[in-house]
Each structure stands twice: as C-alpha cells, then as structure tokens.
Amino acid sequence: xxxxxxxxxxxxxxxxxxxxxxxxxxxxxxxxxxxxxxxxxxxxxxxxxxxxxxxxxxxxxxxxxxxxxxxxxxxxxxxxxxxxxxxxxxxxxxxxxxxxxxxxxxxxxxxxxxxxxxxxxxxxxxxxxxxxxxxxxxxxxxxxxxxxxxxxxxxxxxxxxxxxxxxxxxxxxxxxxxxxxxxxxxxxxxxxxxxxxxxxxxxxxxxxxxxxxxxxxxxxxxxxxxxxxxxxxxxxxxxxxxxxxxxxxxxxxxxxxxxxxxxxxxxxxxxxxxxxxxxxxxxxxxxxxxxxxxxxxxxxxxxxxxxxxxxxxxxxxxxxxxxxxxxxxxxxxxxxxxxxxxxxxxxxxxxxxxxxxxxxxxxxxxxxxxxxxxxxxxxxxxxxxxxxxxxxxxxxxxxxxxxxxxxxxxxxxxxxxxxxxxxxxxxxxxxxxxxxxxxxxxxxxxxxxxxxxxxxxxxxxxxxxxxxxxxxxxxxxxxxxxxxxxxxxxxxxxxxxxxxxxxxxxxxxxxxxxxxxxxxxxxxxxxxxxxxxxxxxxxxxxxxxxxxxxxxxxxxxxxxxxxxxxxxxxxxxxxxxxxxxxxxxxxxxxxxxxxxxxxxxxxxxxxxxxxxxxxxxxxxxxxxxxxxxxxxxxxxxxxxxxxxxxxxxxxxxxxxxxxxxxxxxxxxxxxxxxxxxxxxxxxxxxxxxxxxxx
DNA sequence: GTTGACCAGCTTTTT
DNA sequence: GCTGGTCAAC
Numbered sequence: 001x002x003x004x005x006x007x008x009x010x011x012x013x014x015x016x017x018x019x020x021x022x023x024x025x026x027x028x029x030x031x032x033x034x035x036x037x038x039x040x041x042x043x044x045x046x047x048x049x050x051x052x053x054x055x056x057x058x059x060x061x062x063x064x065x066x067x068x069x070x071x072x073x074x075x076x077x078x079x080x081x082x083x084x085x086x087x088x089x090x091x092x093x094x095x096x097x098x099x100x101x102x103x104x105x106x107x108x109x110x111x112x113x114x115x116x117x118x119x120x121x122x123x124x125x126x127x128x129x130x131x132x133x134x135x136x137x138x139x140x141x142x143x144x145x146x147x148x149x150x151x152x153x154x155x156x157x158x159x160x161x162x163x164x165x166x167x168x169x170x171x172x173x174x175x176x177x178x179x180x181x182x183x184x185x186x187x188x189x190x191x192x193x194x195x196x197x198x199x200x201x202x203x204x205x206x207x208x209x210x211x212x213x214x215x216x217x218x219x220x221x222x223x224x225x226x227x228x229x230x231x232x233x234x235x236x237x238x239x240x241x242x243x244x245x246x247x248x249x250x251x252x253x254x255x256x257x258x259x260x261x262x263x264x265x266x267x268x269x270x271x272x273x274x275x276x277x278x279x280x281x282x283x284x285x286x287x288x289x290x291x292x293x294x295x296x297x298x299x300x301x302x303x304x305x306x307x308x309x310x311x312x313x314x315x316x317x318x319x320x321x322x323x324x325x326x327x328x329x330x331x332x333x334x335x336x337x338x339x340x341x342x343x344x345x346x347x348x349x350x351x352x353x354x355x356x357x358x359x360x361x362x363x364x365x366x367x368x369x370x371x372x373x374x375x376x377x378x379x380x381x382x383x384x385x386x387x388x389x390x391x392x393x394x395x396x397x398x399x400x401x402x403x404x405x406x407x408x409x410x411x412x413x414x415x416x417x418x419x420x421x422x423x424x425x426x427x428x429x430x431x432x433x434x435x436x437x438x439x440x441x442x443x444x445x446x447x448x449x450x451x452x453x454x455x456x457x458x459x460x461x462x463x464x465x466x467x468x469x470x471x472x473x474x475x476x477x478x479x480x481x482x483x484x485x486x487x488x489x490x491x492x493x494x495x496x497x498x499x500x501x502x503x504x505x506x507x508x509x510x511x512x513x514x515x516x517x518x519x520x521x522x523x524x525x526x527x528x529x530x531x532x533x534x535x536x537x538x539x540x541x542x543x544x545x546x547x548x549x550x551x552x553x554x555x556x557x558x559x560x561x562x563x564x565x566x567x568x569x570x571x572x573x574x575x576x577x578x579x580x581x582x583x584x585x586x587x588x589x590x591x592x593x594x595x596x597x598x599x600x601x602x603x604x605x606x607x608x609x610x611x612x613x614x615x616x617x618x619x620x621x622x623x624x625x626x627x628x629x630x631x632x633x634x635x636x637x638x639x640x641x642x643x644x645x646x647x648x649x650x651x652x653x654x655x656x657x658x659x660x661x662x663x664x665x666x667x668x669x670x671x672x673x674x675x676x677x678x679x680x681x682x683x684x685x686x687x688x689x690x691x692x693x694x
Numbered sequence: 695g696t697t698g699a700c701c702a703g704c705t706t707t708t709t
Numbered sequence: 710g711c712t713g714g715t716c717a718a719c
Contacts, residue, residue: 067709107709132708157713212709278707378706400707408711440697467697514710545709572707594706610707 005054008085011046015039022299023047029262029293031244031286034270035330036315036616037306037578044242044268045074048101049081051238058100062236062258064109066243068546070576071103074242102236106251107212108545110219113232114210120228121218126537127208128422129544133406135211136162138427142199146192156186156193165197169213170248170280207424216250223257233257237264243575244269244289248280252292262293272319273613275572277606287324304330306578308337311622314657315615318649322608323601340615340622342645342658347629348586352388354663355583355625359394359566362581362621369395371580373567375614377592381585382568389566400570405547409509409519410526414543416501417494420484421536423456435508436477438469458482473508480504487536494539495531502527549573571614582618587626587645608649624658 007024015023019039022032023046034040052058065071079098102109115125130138140158156164164186168178175194179187186193204210210218222228239258241247244267247255259265267289274283290296304312309332316330345351359372376382379400389396404410412435419428426448433444447461454460458481466474480500483490487497502523509516529548533539567579586592592614593607615622626645647654 105709215709276708279709380705403708438697442696469697570707596706606707 007050008053010084011050011053011081015043015046016303018299018301018303019043019046022301023050025266025297025299027263029259029289029296030266031289031296031298032266032268032301033286033298033328034268034301035304035328036270036273036613037304038301038330039303039305040242040268040270040301041074041077041576043301044240044266045077046081047266048074048078048240049085049098052078052082052097052101053085056238058097059102060235060237061101062109062239063101063103064106064239064241065103066105066246066575067549068104068108069549070242071105075099075101075103105545106219106247106254107215108541110215111210111541111545113222114215114218117222117228117232118218121222122205123210123218124208126422127210128418128425129210129212129215129541130427131405131544131547132162132212133411134427135166138203138209139165139196139200141427141430142203143196146195146199155189160186161193161196164193165200166213167280168197169217170250171282172249172253207426208422209425209427213250216254220250220254220257223254229257233260238266239264240266240268242268245271245274245283245286246276246281247285248276248282249285250280252285256292262296265293271325272322272609273575273616275575275606275610275613277602283324300328302328302330303333305333306619307332307334307616308620309335310337310339311615311618311620314340314622315612317657318608318615318646319612321649321651322605334619337620339659340618340624340657342655342660343623343625343663344660345625345627345663348384348627349388350663351585351625351627352385355385355585355623356388356392356394358583358623359581360392367580367621369564369566372583373569373574373577373579373581373617374583374585375569375571375574375617376585377571377594377610379570381591385568385585394566395564396566396568398568399549400573403547403549404522404526405543407519407522409505409513409522412512413498413501413505413523413526414540416480416484416505417497417536418540420481420487420497421540423451423458423485426452432477435505435512436466436470436473437508437511438467443467458485476504493531494533494536495527497536498523498527498530571610574617575613578617578619580619581621581623582614583623583625584614585625586630587624588630589645589648592646593648604648611646611649625663 012020012023016039019042022030022043025047032040032043034043048061048063051061063071063074065074075098078101082097104112111129114123114127118127119125136158139162143155143158143161160183164175164178164183167173167182168175171178173181175190175197179190179193204214223232236258239255241255246269255265255267267286269286271283271286274281274286277283290298307315312330312332319325343351343354345354355374359369359374362372363369374382374385382398386396386398405414412431415428415431418425419432423429429448429451430441430444433439433447434441439447447464450460450464451458458478461478464474483492483500484497486492492500505523506520509519513519530539533542567574567577569577571584584592589595592611593604597603597607615624624645645654650657
C-alpha cells in the first residue's frame with residue numbers, strides 16, 4: 001500500500017528522533033506511548049500525512065479520536081503538514097487529500113457505518129440515537145411497567161440501573177460479576193435488573209432507537225459476522241487511535257477485529273493520563289497492547305516540549321506514586337522556570353478573587369487570556385469564580401458540565417424533531433405530549449399507544465378529544481407534527497423546522513418552565529446552530545454524538561480574530577490542551593480527589609492521574625489553589641476537609657515543592673478559625689431578629 | 695383517575 | 710437547580 005516510497009524529508013524536519021521513528025514506522029502494530037506534552041498530536045498528524053505522502057489512499061485511513069473537535073483539529077493539521085511537501089510524490093491538493101480521511105469518535109463512525117450497513121441487522125436507516133439522559137428515561141419507563149420486586153431497600157434508581165447496564169456492555173463483564181465487583185450493595189436486585197435490561201433492549205429495538213452502547217455493540221457484532229466482517233475489514237488499510245488509554249474493552253475488541261494481526265494499526269496514549277475508568281475504560285488496553293499483538297513496536301516519547309522543569313518535577317512526583325504504569329521518564333526541553341505556586345485562601349470567594357486578580361496581572365505581563373485556564377474537578381466548583389469574572393467583565397468560556405443540549409427546554413424542542421424523524425420513538429412522543437396543559441403521564445402514554453397501534457400515523461390523534469385546558473393547543477400541535485413529518489417533501493430546512501417548533505413551543509414555555517426569557521434566547525440560539533446541518537437526521541445525530549461543548553460554540557456570531565477569553569474547564573474536558581498559565585481550583589481532599597472516589601484504591605489512583613492531567617496542562621505558570629473553608633448547602637460553612645492540599649498524592653513535605661502564597665495578601669494562621677464561634681454569632685443574630693417582631 | 699403543586703434531598707467526570 | 714414522592718383539587 002505504501003510501495004516502500006520514502007517519507008518526504010520536509011515532513012520530518014521538525015521532529016525529534018523518537019517522533020521520526022513513530023512517523024515513518026511501516027507495517028505491524030505500533031504503540032506510541034506519549035507522555036504529557038511530548039508532541040503526541042504532532043506525531044500522529046505527521047504520521048497520517050506521511051502515509052498519504054507515501055501513497056496511501058486517504059479514504060482508507062481511519063482516525064479515531066475522543067471527540068469530534070479533536071478529529072477536526074487533527075485533520076486540519078494533517079492538511080498543514082501536507083502543504084509543506086512539494087516533492088513529486090506529494091498530493092496536488094492537500095486539502096482534498098486530508099478531507100478524504102475518515103475521522104471521528106468510535107460512536108460517530110459507528111453511526112455512519114450503521115446507516116449504510118445496518119439494514120442487514122434490522123436497523124432501519126432512520127434510527128435515532130439517544131444520549132445518556134434519554135437512555136435513563138427509557139429505562140425508567142420500562143421499569144415502571146415491569147413488576148419488579150420492591151425489596152426492602154428500594155430498587156435502584158434509573159441512573160444507577162443505566163450505569164450498571166452500560167458498564168456491562170462496555171466491559172463485557174457479566175451482570176453477576178459486575179454487581180459483585182462494582183455494585184456489591186445491589187446483588188439482591190440481580191433478577192430484577194436482568195428483567196429490566198431485557199425489556200430495555202426490546203423497547204429500543206421496537207422503537208428503532210440506539211443508545212451510545214448499542215453503537216459500539218453493533219459495530220463489534222458486524223465485524224464478528226462471517227459475511228459482514230471481511231467487508232468491513234477491507235474498508236481500511238490504516239487505523240489510528242488517539243487517547244488509547246481511555247478506550248474500553250468493547251472498543252478494544254472493535255480494533256482487534258478491524259486489524260486482527262495489528263497490521264496498519266497505530267495507537268497513541270499515555271497510561272498516566274487514563275481518566276475515564278468510570279465509564280468502563282481500562283488502562284489494561286494500553287498495558288497489554290504488546291500481549292495482544294505479539295510483534296508490536298513500542299515507541300516512547302519522553303521529551304516534553306510543554307512544561308518547565310519545576311512543573312514537570314511536581315507532576316512526576318504525583319504520578320510516581322501510581323501502582324502500575326509503563327516506564328517512562330519525562331524530561332523537559334524547557335529547563336528553567338518559576339516554581340509552582342501553592343495558594344491558600346480563606347474561602348472560595350477569596351480564591352475566586354485571587355484568580356481573577358492574578359489572571360489580570362498575567363495579562364499585564366503579556367500573557368493573553370486565551371493562554372490561561374482555570375481547571376476544576378467538578379463543574380459546579382467554578383460557580384463563585386464565574387460570578388467574580390462576570391462582575392469584573394473578564395470574558396471566559398466554560399467547558400464541561402451540563403450542556404446546552406441537556407437543558408429541559410432544548411430537549412423539549414428536539415423531541416418534536418425526533419418524533420417526526422422516528423415516530424416509533426415513544427419517549428419523544430410522551431415528552432412532547434406532556435408539555436400540553438392537562439395532559440400528564442397517563443394520557444400521554446395512552447396517546448403514544450394509539451399512535452403505535454395506528455402504525456405511527458399521526459391521524460391517530462385527529463379524533464382525540466383533548467381536555468379543556470389544551471383545546472386551543474391541540475389543532476396546532478397536530479398540524480405542527482404533520483408539517484414536520486412532511487418537511488422533506490416540502491423542502492423545509494432544519495432551521496425552518498426548528499423555527500416552526502419554536503413558535504409553537506413559545507406559547508407553552510411559560511406554563512412548563514421558569515425563566516422563560518432566557519430559555520427563549522437559548523432556543524433562538526439553537527435555531528442558528530441548526531442552520532449548519534444539512535438535514536434533520538444529521539442535525540439530530542450531531543446533537544447527540546457531538547453536542548456543542550462550550551459556551552463559545554454556542555455563540556451565534558463567529559468568534560472574532562482578536563477576541564480574547566479565559567478558559568474555564570473541568571479537568572476531564574481539558575484533556576489534550578495546554579496553557580501558559582494554569583490555575584487548579586479547590587486542591588483539597590474531598591474535591592481533588594473527589595470524596596466520591598475515596599472508597600477504593602483504583603478510584604483514588606484515577607484521581608491521581610486526573611491530578612496529573614491537570615498539572616501537566618501548564619507551560620510556565622502553575623497555581624494550585626485551595627480555600628481553607630468552603631460553603632455547602634448540606635454543611636453550611638465548614639473547614640475544607642484536608643488542610644494540606646494534594647497530600648494524598650505527594651509523599652513527604654508537600655509545601656517544599658511549591659512557593660507558597662496567601663490569596664488575601666496577609667499571612668494566614670496555621671489553622672483556620674474554628675466554625676464554633678461563627679455558629680454562636682448566627683444564633684445571636686437569630687435572637688436579635690426574633691426580638692424585633694416578638 | 696389524573697394532573698400538577700409543593701416539598702425534601704442530593705449534586706463527578708462524559709461518548 | 711433537578712428528581713422523586715406526597716397529596717389536594719380537578
């Protein structure tokens with residue numbers, strides 16, 4: 001396939017020796033163990049460019065990434081690399097060449113594949129894909145219909161059931177074993193869960209609905225089929241996988257089946273950065289790569305181009321305590337630099353105001369906002385900071401946390417389109433029906449049944465006698481659905497369809513939700529966003545598989561060239577990114593590591609890697625901030641769990657690795673004020689108030 | 695029989 | 710702020 005053609009020298013000029021080996025490697029399976037900041041993306045994109053330059057057909061290259069954003073960025077960089085080549089073997093139009101490469105997430109690639117080849121396994125091409133929240137709602141609906149044993153402690157709730165189900169599918173570990181290992185407290189429910197999962201599967205099949213897990217499962221099963229498998233294998237000569245440490249056993253199986261002997265397979269990853277164990281990913285995939293593919297070549301990338309040595313020293317210390325890992329030694333190519341800063345704040349407000357001050361101070365020194373980021377373990381941790389930034393007019397974009405697509409009003413609107421796209425989808429039917437006043441769960445379920453019995457013809461709803469409260473809405477409601485159903489024939493664009501729903505929904509939104517005004521604005525935004533999709537089907541698929549991930553992607557106007565903004569992100573969503581200055585918020589025990597993860601060594605190890613990911617995002621300045629007190633609804637104002645931040649990850653004297661600083665400017669007492677006197681003050685205030693109206 | 699108002703409790707990370 | 714449960718009113 002590459003005919004022994006040589007790699008154009010231009011493509012190698014910027015690379016170090018190890019990277020060159022990885023880029024020019026031919027034939028058998030290749031594992032690139034790329035430490036943080038070692039030019040992983042550069043290596044991967046150069047490798048794709050080199051394959052193309054050596055004559056590989058771009059359409060027969062599959063590039064699997066973790067997000068679509070990553071895929072798009074990589075293909076852009078492949079393009080840039082191809083432009084550097086002006087040897088005769090270089091393709092004439094690099095843009096077209098790079099565009100031919102099939103790229104995306106495992107899930108998105110599978111969805112495309114199943115639209116084409118799914119009919120053989122009984123998947124109609126108009127199947128719809130549901131996200132996690134919808135899957136939970138279907139599970140919940142099924143659970144309600146089933147006669148489940150109501151044992152003493154109650155049957156697990158929908159989120160738990162769905163999590164168990166998903167873990168089973170993605171790890172391939174059976175129900176009993178999964179319960180024993182990961183959910184020992186649910187062992188008594190195994191019969192009920194088994195029934196539930198069976199019904200859930202049947203419901204999805206009857207309604208032509210796939211969840212995230214089905215996408216992988218069907219792809220894997222197609223590959224195992226003796227007729228379909230060989231066809232699918234022949235589709236690609238080269239398969240490259242980014243972030244391999246975050247793949248799960250099902251994804252590994254797909255890869256094994258795509259390239260059984262590993263020929264043409266390249267995986268890139270860093271076991272030290274595996275942070276998706278909670279959704280079934282396993283470090284074993286990368287640790288066992290050489291066992292799976294006997295003749296695998298391993299190329300470690302150890303020269304770090306990103307972080308200054310003091311930052312790297314700290315990160316290496318943190319990861320040094322991990323139990324099992326592939327050996328590598330990160331060396332900095334940028335030796336000197338400021339030591340990481342440990343910042344103590346009295347409380348979260350002071351932490352927020354310190355970060356805002358320091359961000360501005362760095363701006364004065366010439367660092368742009370876009371080169372700075374604030375990272376946190378949980379999305380809601382950033383709330384006080386967001387308030388502070390808004391107050392000071394510092395522009396920022398937030399990644400991670402609840403997404404636009406997950407908000408109730410957006411789901412409402414999308415449900416109309418989903419129902420029109422796939423009228424078998426009873427979840428969407430019930431969702432849109434219950435929006436109407438006077439129609440609740442029961443009536444909605446009955447109407448959904450009628451629709452099914454009428455073979456999904458909306459005429460079934462014509463002779464429905466609506467309750468008084470919804471008389472005025474009903475005709476418009478049915479008319480709208482008819483209109484959406486005929487949208488294709490009427491050449492109605494997605495944007496027009498969204499607008500039609502929006503106008504109808506406008507009359508209901510006040511009844512259904514608070515804050516109607518802001519929600520209306522969101523829906524206008526959604527209409528703008530929908531214009532980018534060519535048709536309804538791809539709009540719906542993109543919204544579930546690649547929803548907008550930040551407030552920036554939702555901006556209706558394209559970002560201006562000189563627009564500058566600070567990045568706020570969960571650590572998870574910051575994977576793969578780098579910044580000149582990084583602030584890690586809430587570095588106290590209970591937040592980092594999360595108190596939800598303290599129950600087992602494996603979970604704490606994942607928190608350790610998460611911490612490592614956070615630290616290694618920084619190029620020059622790194623701040624680890626921790627408030628001494630925090631305010632929670634549950635406990636009120638209280639001491640943050642651990643006074644020594646990161647002590648769970650660092651042995652010995654934590655402070656000695658940092659320069660210390662107090663956020664408030666004043667030297668702090670060794671221990672924070674006890675909360676005892678504060679409680680007294682509060683009761684005194686209560687007494688005073690009582691005396692005023694008694 | 696249904697709907698919807700009201701209250702209590704909890705809230706990780708995401709394809 | 711969202712979900713699940715309870716209960717009064719339609």
